[in-house]
Amino acid sequence: MKMDENDELLSEYDLDYSKSKPNRFAEKYQQMQRTVVLDSDIAENFPSAESVNEALRFLVRVTQENKGRFQK
Numbered sequence: 001m002k003m004d005e006n007d008e009l010l011s012e013y014d015l016d017y018s019k020s021k022p023n024r025f026a027e028k029y030q031q032m033q034r035t036v037v038l039d040s041d042i043a044e045n046f047p048s049a050e051s052v053n054e055a056l057r058f059l060v061r062v063t064q065e066n067k068g069r070f071q072k
Contacts, residue, residue, distance in 0.1 A: 038046070046052045 038052070046055070
């Protein structure tokens, strides 16, 4: 394999994991996540987590935009 002169990446790196530190953001990130299990009839309509999030964001936006519109 021919190396490109402009390519800064090496084909292999020798990483010293003995100097690694715990991820200081891991606990905070886990606190921000929510795991939700969808019923199978709903899940079959969503091919990915991204599509579920997109649909929920749309629902939240529409609900907020129409807040108070249909209340008596």
